[in-house]
Amino acid sequence: MPEATPTTETLTAALKAEAHRLGFALVGVAPAVTPGGLHHFLQWLDAGYAGEMLYLSRREEAYQHPRSVLGGVRSIVMLGMNYQSASPAPHDVPARVSRYAWGAGDYHDLLRDRLRQLSACLEQLQPGCLTRGIVDTAPLLERDFARRAGLGWFGKNTLLINKQQGSWFFLAALLVDVELCYDDEHSASHCGTCTRCLEACPTDAFVEPYVLDARKCISYLTIELRGPIPRELRAPVGDWLFGCDVCQEVCPWNHKAPLSGEDVFQPRAEIAACDPIELLSLSEEAFRARFRHSPLGRPKRGGLLRNAAIVLGNRREPRAIPALIRALDDAESLVRGAAAWALGEYPPGDDIQQALVRRAAVETDLQVQEELRGSLQGGSVFKPEISGYAGDPLI
Numbered sequence: 001m002p003e004a005t006p007t008t009e010t011l012t013a014a015l016k017a018e019a020h021r022l023g024f025a026l027v028g029v030a031p032a033v034t035p036g037g038l039h040h041f042l043q044w045l046d047a048g049y050a051g052e053m054l055y056l057s058r059r060e061e062a063y064q065h066p067r068s069v070l071g072g073v074r075s076i077v078m079l080g081m082n083y084q085s086a087s088p089a090p091h092d093v094p095a096r097v098s099r100y101a102w103g104a105g106d107y108h109d110l111l112r113d114r115l116r117q118l119s120a121c122l123e124q125l126q127p128g129c130l131t132r133g134i135v136d137t138a139p140l141l142e143r144d145f146a147r148r149a150g151l152g153w154f155g156k157n158t159l160l161i162n163k164q165q166g167s168w169f170f171l172a173a174l175l176v177d178v179e180l181c182y183d184d185e186h187s188a189s190h191c192g193t194c195t196r197c198l199e200a201c202p203t204d205a206f207v208e209p210y211v212l213d214a215r216k217c218i219s220y221l222t223i224e225l226r227g228p229i230p231r232e233l234r235a236p237v238g239d240w241l242f243g244c245d246v247c248q249e250v251c252p253w254n255h256k257a258p259l260s261g262e263d264v265f266q267p268r269a270e271i272a273a274c275d276p277i278e279l280l281s282l283s284e285e286a287f288r289a290r291f292r293h294s295p296l297g298r299p300k301r302g303g304l305l306r307n308a309a310i311v312l313g314n315r316r317e318p319r320a321i322p323a324l325i326r327a328l329d330d331a332e333s334l335v336r337g338a339a340a341w342a343l344g345e346y347p348p349g350d351d352i353q354q355a356l357v358r359r360a361a362v363e364t365d366l367q368v369q370e371e372l373r374g375s376l377q378g379g380s381v382f383k384p385e386i387s388g389y390a391g392d393p394l395i
Contacts, residue, residue, distance in 0.1 A: 003080040006125050012181040018121040019079055022114045023262060024172075025165055026080030028149030028183040032066040032175065033074040033143035045209040045276055051215040053224055062139035068138050070132040070175040075182070077118070078142070079161075081111060083265045084168035084257055093273040095311045098299065099168065101288070101295040102267035109293075110170045110264050111135045130177040142171045148267040153190060156209040157197035159279070163190065166257030167248050175220025190253070197247035202236040211379040218244035222307045223299050228337055228367060231374075234310050241274055241307050242296050259385065271296065276308035280323045280330075280339075302334040312341030321346065327353040333365040340368060343374025 006014070012029060019027040035041075041063065061070035066076060072362055083100050097202030100107060126220045134140050143160050151171075154163035154201060159167040198206045205216035214220040218240050221229050230239065248254055260266075271294060282290065284301055291297035296304060309327060312320040321340075325341035340359065343352045353376075359370045 002242075006178060007237045008181055008250055010124075011125055011178065014125055015077060015118065015122060015180070016360070019077070019118055022117055023081060024079040024114070025258075026078075026146075026162060026169065027149045028146070028151050029128040029180045030076045030078060030185075031182050032076050034065050034114050035063070035141040035266055037141060037144040038063060041141060049211070049215065051212045051224065052202070052226065053214065053220075053221060060141040061346040063141060064079070066140060066145075066175055069134065070130060070177070072130060073132075073175045073179040074178060075176050076149070077176065077180070077182040078146045078151055079115075079118075079172045079174070080146070080151055080162065080165060080169040081107075081114075081172065081262070082165055082169045082260045083107065083262070084166075084254075085153050085267050086259060087267065087272065088243075093129055093239075094237050094277070094315075095273075095308065096245075097272055097274060097296070098245050100265075101242060101263045103157050104268055105264045105293050106295055107165050107170050107264070108137070110262065111170060113388065115172055120176075122176060122178070125275050126178055130194050133232050134175065134177045136175040138175035140173060140175075145173065146171055148185045150186045152215040153186050153188060154210060155197065155251065157206070158210060158212045159248065161190070161251070163253065164258075166254035167251060167310065168254060168257050171349055186232070192254065198249040200246050200250045200310060202238060202244075202246060218246075223303070226303065226336045228334065228371075229306070229310060231341070232343065235314060237307075237310055238314055239311050241276060241279075241311055242299070242304065274308075276311045277317075277320050277323045280305055280312075280327050280335075302332040305330070305332070305335045305360050306338040307341045309338035314340075316346055318346075320350060321349070325351065327354055330361040333368050335345040336363070336365070337368040337371040340371040340375050340376045344371075 017029045032328060045057050045060065085102060095266045107395060112133060112135055119131040119133060122131060128311050143154065146160050152160045155161040155167065158169065161167045167304065198209060203216045205213050207213050216233060218237055220238060221233060222240060222242055222395060239341060282301065287301040324339045324343050328336055340356065346352055356372055356376050360376065363369050363372060
C-alpha cells in the first residue's frame with residue numbers, strides 16, 4: 001500500500017522535532033499573511049531612521065506579503081538559534097566586538113545549512129513542496145512573523161525577547177507552500193516599566209520605547225555606515241569596534257539566558273578582543289584572509305580600520321600614536337580621515353602636530369582635509385608655534 005499522506009498535525013510536529021534536533025531552541029509556525037507591523041515599518045522608513053540602508057526602501061513593496069519571497073507560500077516556520085557564549089577575554093579589552101561575531105564563522109552559513117536540512121526533511125514528508133530558507137537577507141519582517149509564531153515579544157530596544165532565551169538568538173525562517181498548524185501569537189509584553197535598555201544606550205539612539213533611530217545606533221555606525229562616523233557620535237562609540245551589545249547586556253531577561261553549544265559560536269580570543277592598533281597595519285589581502293569567513297568582514301577593510309581609529313582616539317593610549325600616524329598615509333581616505341580625528345584627541349605632542357601638518361600639505365580628499373583642519377585648529381594638539389604650521393594652506 002502507498003504511504004498515507006501525513007496530516008497537517010503530523011507534518012507540523014515532525015518539522016518542529018527536526019528543527020529542535022538541528023539546534024534551533026525556538027520553533028513556531030505562522031500563516032503567510034501581510035505582517036501586522038507593516039505600517040510601523042513603513043512609518044519608520046518614512047521618518048528616515050534607516051539611514052543609508054536604502055535597500056530597505058527599495059524593497060518596500062516586497063515587504064507587503066511573503067509571496068514576494070516565495071510564490072504560493074502558505075506557512076512560515078520561524079526559528080531561533082541561541083548564540084550566547086562565555087566571554088574569553090577580560091573586561092578591559094583593547095576594543096569590543098558584538099557577541100554574535102566572536103566565533104570562527106559567519107552565522108549566515110550555519111543557519112542556511114540547517115535550513116537546507118530542515119527543508120529536505122519536509123520534502124521527504126511532502127514530495128514536490130516548495131520551500132525557501134531565509135536568514136535576514138530577504139524582504140521579510142522576521143520579527144513580526146516570529147512574534148506571530150509565538151517565539152516572543154518586542155522589547156523596548158526593538159529586539160525580540162523570549163522568556164527562556166532572552167534576546168541572544170538569531171532568527172531564521174523557512175517559507176513553505178504547505179499548510180501547517182499555526183501557533184498562537186505572542187500578544188503579551190513582559191518588559192513592564194523597565195527602561196534599562198533605553199537609558200543605557202551610549203548614543204541615545206532610541207527615539208522612544210520600541211523606536212530605534214538606526215542613524216545613531218553604534219551597530220549601524222560601525223557596520224552599515226560606509227562613510228565617516230558623524231563627529232558628535234564618535235566619543236559615544238567608545239571602544240566598540242564592531243557592533244554593540246549594550247542594550248542586550250543590561251536587559252534582565254538576558255541574565256539567565258543559556259549558553260550556546262554550537263562550535264561555530266564559541267569565541268576566538270583574537271576576534272572577541274581585537275587589538276585596534278594591530279588592525280591598522282592590515283593590508284587589503286591580510287584583511288580578506290583574516291575576516292573572509294567572519295561577520296567582521298562586512299564593513300570591509302576601510303570601515304573596520306575607521307572604527308579602529310575611532311576607538312584609539314577615544315582610548316588615547318600613547319602606544320597607538322605611531323600606528324595612527326602611519327594610518328594618515330593609508331590608501332583609503334576613510335581610514336586617513338578617522339586617523340586624523342583620532343590624533344586630534346590626544347594631548348599635545350610635536351610628533352602628532354608635525355604628522356598632521358605634513359599630511360595636510362599633500363592631502364587631496366576634501367573630507368580628510370576637513371578632519372585634518374579640525375584636529376589642527378580645534379583639537380588638543382593645536383600649537384601654532386610649531387614650525388611650518390602657519391604657512392600650511394589648509395589652516
